[in-house]
Amino acid sequence: MQAITAVVRRIVYGILLLLAVIVFNFILIHLAPGDPAETIAGEMGGATEEIIQQIRVAYGLDKSLPEQLLNYLGHIVQGDLGSSFYFNSPVSELILERLPATLLLVFAAMILAVVTGTVLGVVASRNPHGLFSNAVTLVALVGYAAPAFWLGLMALILFASTMPIFPISGMQSIGLDLGPFGQAVDVLHHLVLPAVTLAIIFVAIYSRLARASMLEVLGSDYIRTARAKGLNERTVIYKHALRNALLPVVTIAGIQFGQAFAGAVLVETVFNWPGMGQLAFESILRRDHPTMLGILFFSALVVIIANVLTDIFYRIIDPRIRASND
Amino acid sequence: MSTEATTETFDTEPIVVEHPLVEFVRMFLRNKAGVLGFAMLLFIVLTSIFGPLIYPVDPFEIVGVPVSPPGEDGWLLGTDSLGRDLVAGLIHGSRTTLAVGAAAAACTVIIGLIIGALAGYYGGWVDNVLMRITEFFQVLPNLILAMVLITLFSPTLITIVFSIGIVSWTGIARLTRAEFLSIREREYVMAARSIGAENQRIIWHVILPNALPPLIVTAALNVGVAILFEAGLSFLSLGDPNVMSWGALIGDNREAFFEAWWAVTFPGLAIFATVLSVSLIGDGLNDALNPKLRER
Secondary structure (H helix, E strand, O other), X not given: OHHHHHHHHHHHHHHHHHHHHHHHHHHHHHHOOOOHHHHHHOOOOOOOHHHHXXXXXXXXXXXXXXXXXXXXXXXXXXXXXXXXXXXXXXXXHHHHHHHHHHHHHHHHHHHHHHHHHHHHHHHHHHOOOOHHHHHHHHHHHHHHHOOHHHHHHHHHHHHHHHOOOOOOOOOOOOOOOOOHHHHHHHHHHHHHHHHHHHHHHHHHHHHHHHHHHHHHHHOOHHHHHHHHOOOXXXXXXXXXXXXXXXXXXXXXXXXXXXXHHHHHHHHHHHHOOOOHHHHHHHHHHOOOHHHHHHXXXXXXXXXXXXXXXXXXXXXXXXHHHHHHHO | OOOOOOOOOXXXXXXXXXXXXXXXXXXXXXXXXXXXXHHHHHHHHHXXXXXXXXXXXXXXXXXXXXOOOOOHHHOOOOEOOOOEEHHHHHHHHHHHHHHHHHHHHHXXXXXXXXXXXXXXXXXXXXXXXXXXXXXXXXXXXXXXXXXXXXXXXXXXXXXXXXHHHHHHOXXXXXXXXXXXXXXXXXXXXXXXXXXXXXHHHHHHHHHHHHHHHHHHHHHHHHHHHHHHHHHHHHHOOOOOOOXXXXXXXXHHOOOOOOOOHHXXXXXXXXXXXXXXXXXXXXXXXXXXXXXXXXXX
């Protein structure tokens, strides 16, 4: 029962955070130099004085600030994030259209990063000063210092041009008539390079984290007990140590979900992946403010949901937290 | 007291106490990777200062046939897709990278330090409020927020520096807060308080100097993060259009990445080398400042 209260509290807190983000968006619109109505309209030549006046009335910009804020909140709660003047359609539609592609990319990258990072870190921890461990540290250093978008371009040059193993851009091949299974495989084929590129920096972080975590766990008392009990090494590592080493990696991955979203902007641009990140890039080039702010709101929403889910997951996995709840 | 002169000599050397700075330098020099990083960074800094004097080519000027490979037509690293000299681009880009990297990291550290110190020292509702603010900024994806800020307030170098600072300070804030929470309970702090030192004095003159080591290391790493951030922003054409930047070179030549691969590869290598050198220095600093935390 206590656990459920804690979860509910977490969700409520998440909603409050979301409200703060909305208010922040509102503040940004009004802080930017220039007329807010023009800001909302975006600096597009297509916004005539008529339309700007319509915006003024619709957003109640002739009313007092607190009233405006409530109005803005009202719009958002109804799912109205404004209209994009460039694309001539509601922002929420635009974003929802692109969201699945980004989610696919980010999830694939994070899962890949967690798995690869943990495996590398665990294997490296078996021989902490050996060749493999140093190699992993070296790879981690490279993965951390090299800009992700540059690595993506290098990968494109190598694996899509010089050796045409992977497609150069996009999420799907055009003009091919594939069945649903064929389509799925096609998408996966296009997903490889972008997901790997996005994952690299996280692999760098998680491999070092997993290695350090394993080393710490392997020196603890209960592992010594397990070994003294005569359990074979394999069981000791996989059944006992691994679970505890995995915990910090998964937790940090959940927290870094937001960073993955940010990184997706760059990766999507490089690979022409039709997701929210690319929409962000395009809307910024065109100074399409409604879309930009809508994306900011939406990505914050996704991050908050990811945080809440990670928190719940953490409570399930870590028995110590559960015990402290009872 | 004996009137005899003592002829006993003690076979010990006089105890020499090293100045902390000297000790620090000595410890740092022991870490070969850190020294290598320092050498690399020094090279890059010297290039940024003296490069334009030795090699006075304007990076924006169209000097040759676009997309000519390295070595042809007398251009050492070739020209990019617009016909600009790549070597000049690299040299001038280094100034932007170093300047923005350092300034943005400084901005990040200052904001994070102040917030973390106040939260960690005062605790209570101050801590609560500041931590909520920190969580709020952690929820907003940093690149997207920076992009929004730069677009709303024009893309000048100062805007870029502040935007990077505004979205990156949360890590340092948490670290500072943790440090302050632990140092606050130590005896010398209690001693300072007992002789009537004011809070402001305790925070900035007593606790902070002792909290510095991990902060210095994190600040060094933050320079690397800021450099990558600036590169990403320039790549997305959000950099200052009046200065040359490595990220902008990559971004401008993205379309022609296969024909003009050198225009994309070399700026990227430059970014990589700079961030790597800063990371190595950070690791070296870590070893030099935190002997207890060495991973042995």
